[in-house]
Amino acid sequence: MxxxxxxxxxxxxxxxxxxxxxxxxxxxxxxxxxxxxxxxxxxxxxFNLVERDRPVKTSFMSKKRQQTHSFKDKIIGRNDDKAALLKLMFEFESEENVYVIPILGFGGLGKTALAQFIYNDEIVKNNFELMMFVCVSNVFDVKIIVENIIKSATGQAPNQNLELDQLQKQLREKISGKKIFACFG
Structure with a gap:
């Protein structure tokens, strides 16, 4: 069949x-x-939900991040945190070239204010050859960040026509062999 x-x-x-x-x-x-x-x-x-064609913009979605800086007039109530961080910075012996102390937490907790508080401390200023405070915006562009680091380190904006590799070489020349304190807010 x-x-x-x-x-x-x-x-x-x-x-x-x-x-x-x-x-x-x-x-x-x-x-x-x-x-x-x-x-x-x-x-x-x-549940009385309303249908929308596109998402509603909320204040946190449309709000631009405020530019940070190293100057702060008066910080109150962070002396213990400052002392703990200074102790970490000066008592820790690192064999590495780079030592990083991250300050983590939700927005609005005062991480940047604490970094400003430490950055402006006389002990810190006297113990580092180069001090830098760099704002890292919501748009995370490595080239822009490196340009901002160079601006903070030298006080001058680098040539805008330089490629990332050229900028990194310029930065290495400026910071090579120095004890550096850098805050990224």
């Missing part, structure tokens, strides 16, 4: 290449998706 025409037709009707069977299967899947969407819509109506 292998060569039988009826067998071939039955086999073809249940085959994955049969457009009718495929259409029938897809029709059932589309009905299931529509039912799920209807269920979601009824739940949204129950």
């Amino acid at each position: 292998r060569g039988n025409k009826l067998t071939k037709e039955v086999h073809l009707s249940f085959s994955s290449s049969n457009q009718f069977a495929y259409g029938l299967r897809m029709g059932h899947q589309i009905k299931a998706i529509k039912a799920r969407l209807t269920s979601i819509e009824s739940e949204a109506n129950m």
Whole structure:
């Protein structure tokens, strides 16, 4: 019966290449998706949710980050934090070329203020050959950050036409062999 025409037709009707069977299967899947969407819509109506074409901009989405700087008039209540960080800075002996102390936390906790407090301390100023305070904006562009580091280290803006590699060489020349204190806010 292998060569039988009826067998071939039955086999073809249940085959994955049969457009009718495929259409029938897809029709059932589309009905299931529509039912799920209807269920979601009824739940949204129950909670009085409003449909929007695009997301609503909230204040934190549209607010530009304020530029940071090294100057701070008066910091109150951070003396213990400052003392702990100064102890870390001056008591830790590092064999590495770079020693990093991160100050982490949610926005508005005073991380930048604490960094400014330490940056402006006389002990810190007397123990480092080069002091830098650099603002790192929400737009994280390495070339812009390196340019800003050079500006902070030299007091002059680098040539805008330089490539990143040239900027890095210029920065290395400026900081090579020096004990540096840098804050990135």
